[in-house]
Amino acid sequence: MNGKSVMECVDAAHAVIEQHRDEIAQLDQAIGDGDHVFNLLRGLEALIELRPQIEGLEFQPALSLSASKLLSTIGGSSGPLLASLLMGMAKTPAPELNSSSLAAMFKSGVAMMAARGKAGVGEKTMLDVLIPVSETFEELTSTHVSSDQLLSAIKTRAEDGMLATREMIATKGRASFLGERAVGHIDPGARSSQLIITAICDLVAGRHESRASDALEYAGRGA
Amino acid sequence: MNGKSVMECVDAAHAVIEQHRDEIAQLDQAIGDGDHVFNLLRGLEALIELRPQIEGLEFQPALSLSASKLLSTIGGSSGPLLASLLMGMAKTPAPELNSSSLAAMFKSGVAMMAARGKAGVGEKTMLDVLIPVSETFEELTSTHVSSDQLLSAIKTRAEDGMLATREMIATKGRASFLGERAVGHIDPGARSSQLIITAICDLVAGRHESRASDALEYAGRGA
């Protein structure tokens, strides 16, 4: 694992977000300000422009460079949050790279994001996807499940977490201004996080078959 | 003929303009700025509020008072024009009131309006109705036609004049800014003048049967 692996994940994330562009835009129009998908795309495209530099680095330095670039490119809420996630991962001591050190990195990345957002599970944010995912990742790497089982468990937790935001009242982020009126809408950040997690799992699994469900699957208000 | 006759004409004019409100509004929206009918109604309503004073006066003083009131109430192009018409009528020497002195009054009223507007026949304005009408009025009062024949000749000239504006290019007034684009539209001032002339003729003829054609008859663009 190195800068090349980081860029593979970036490419996978970019592809899946592009594919769900309208859906994510509509989710943020419904309970936010409509910019979430453009923020993500701007950030991911900035990383793609940095490809030569990132690919030339080891794994954690590549994450660290990506974090700074996202921080100075995205803005909004997602900028500091995603930068914190990658920064936290980059800073975690990891003498060797394996699935349990990756799980530890991811856990402290998510913790750094949660600290930045002053948020936890149940507040209708991307953390409703990322915290459960980091828990599953950590739990299952310490047991002896197959890589396939691990990846599919992660994808399931991500989807559950994303879907759970639909019935929540938001207490953090822009949707918190809406009170009850946010209920019935999936959080855009939760959806984008789940899509990216899933795309990376598929990448890792080497399963590149398109799993794109209808791009507008979750955009419908309410149901 | 006295102030009471003036108010009868005002009432007839008010009724017919109210009845054609939307049509006249649309004509002025098409080639002007849309206010013509509101200008007329504001002026006529101001005269109706002055009823006691106007009705207490002789014919020409009543016209003179009405002229001043219109001048300070209407504004726009129609204010000075209609005020000039009535002022010109009020100022014409008329030792006795009969149809030929009325025709002379009307002629000099129209002349005063034309002088104010620096306009004549063929410029796509209310003068395309009023000038022909004043000519017919003068011609026929000097011959021996019946009052019915006179009134119906006036109404025909008024309608012909009004309809003729449809194919004209305007050289005066707001429609002149449009050049060729005004062709195909009847001038709102010509239409309102024709309606008022007709209503007054009907009043004079004692024929109060409603002659209201479809209120939107002439509003259709083009045809």
Added chain:
Amino acid sequence: MKKFINTPATYLMDSLNGFAAAHADLVTLHLEPLVLTRRERQSKVALISGGGSGHEPLHAGFIGHGMLDAACPGQVFTSPTPDQMIAAAELVDTGAGVLFIVKNYSGDKMNFEMAAEMLSTSNATVIINDDVAVENSSFTTGRRGVAGTVIVEKIVGALAETGANLEDCRLMAEHVNSRLASMGVALKSCIVPAAGTPTFNLPDDEIEIGVGIHGEPGRRRSPMASASSIVAELLGAILADLKPEAGVEVLLLVNGLGATPVSELYLLFNDARCQLEQRGLRVSRSLVGNYTTALEMAGASITLCLLSKELTALWDAPVHTAALRWGV
């Protein structure tokens, strides 16, 4: 019709009462007839303008030091009446005479003309006709007066403050008018409150090039285009009219028609400025904002004024009005 309004009949007075209350330090509102005058009276040629309402801040927003002494607001898009102009003249004349600044519309001209005929005090009138969307011709009413009026009011207002006499003020107004050209474009019609329906209907992908400030049709309908190509068309017409020599300094006014935010006006300004400099003109003075509106019409107009040392100095002179203020 979604407007902040109580009833169409009270719209004008409700709005003017708000304006007069918000700017009580600058203006006084008179009723019957309706006139707004400058609070501080000063011995100089008095500048009076007026016209239909719906173009705010024109004209009342330009009453004050260095601009107008009085404004006569008509009904929406309807010229005011002669009694308003006469009252205004009587209220603000200090013996040096009054200059009427009139936009070139039949109604405005006739009403101001009748006022001038009835006035006993010395007065002069200048007719502003800066809109190049309309062809000029001696047989017709000619070009409309639009946003360039603000520039005339500012520059002649500054001259009047110096104590210039009535004839010099009139000549300066004519001079500025001869160096002005404007053209506008609409993205969306306005709605006259009394009418309650849009003055014109513009499909979602069309614009009206050369629109008037009352929603009068312009030169042509055209498909929606990029800001820079819209600017190119407006500037093309303006420059064809003004025919400025290369190197000349110009004042560039980008004026909003009511419903266009300043961010878009600055974007138009950017395109206009770049295109002018490419043609060798120097934008040495500028003004960007909503100065001559058409109710809530979405759209904008561009005005150029060819400057000279004298005009630049008068433009820079202090002004203190509700809508334009600097140097004081």
Added chain:
Amino acid sequence: MKKFINTPATYLMDSLNGFAAAHADLVTLHLEPLVLTRRERQSKVALISGGGSGHEPLHAGFIGHGMLDAACPGQVFTSPTPDQMIAAAELVDTGAGVLFIVKNYSGDKMNFEMAAEMLSTSNATVIINDDVAVENSSFTTGRRGVAGTVIVEKIVGALAETGANLEDCRLMAEHVNSRLASMGVALKSCIVPAAGTPTFNLPDDEIEIGVGIHGEPGRRRSPMASASSIVAELLGAILADLKPEAGVEVLLLVNGLGATPVSELYLLFNDARCQLEQRGLRVSRSLVGNYTTALEMAGASITLCLLSKELTALWDAPVHTAALRWGV
């Protein structure tokens, strides 16, 4: 989407380039990272604000004497990034420290927070949350920051010019924020250029009461109503929050959201002023215009600020910026 725009991607820079060119006497535009700074540098506490673009003239229009020293514009409706804020601080700090004036949105707060953590020079931050449409609560993000921000920037800007230190400026900003309350209403949604479709859809006869300046839903949809009843609802919420004592003097800001003409804003001002005076409050200062917009949203907001002798004097102090200017 009918906007004066070249492409959504170039919208922001085209508009900022126009702004910077039109106000080159007041501001300097820096690229990479994007920062606008005040041209005249002065030894005093530096005031820096910033936030998503689309609210023009906020914030860049308030750079200049008596208000801001720098502004960091983000993408449309997206908080700017920490590197912009750090660059801004480094450009304008004169040793007296910098005060960040931040509207209360997650994104703005987190980005400014990270900038503050990374900055070596002395700095403080104040969070503005004047929008009473949203209930405050210690468990949530709380109220949004909206048009009242302009009043904080003006008053604290005046204080900073007097040489007040960083802590005093911060305390004054908190103090003003505690005496501010705002609420808005939308008649028509805006369109984010990158999205190309309206943020929300409002039927022809409905309005959104309590709308946010990014088109966030408000308290409720309501049928279109008269100006005075809309004003009554906004003022009701504002006064319920501020609970002013009778006889107190207030500053009344009627702010347009972008597509509402000033004539309607003055009409709202008239209704608001009358209703406030009926409740025994005195509108001793006022501001009417487009100061904190939401792209081309049609609508308006009302802000009240409870005044004191000190606040009034700071409000009256000279200010010279692109969008607010008096006394100089």
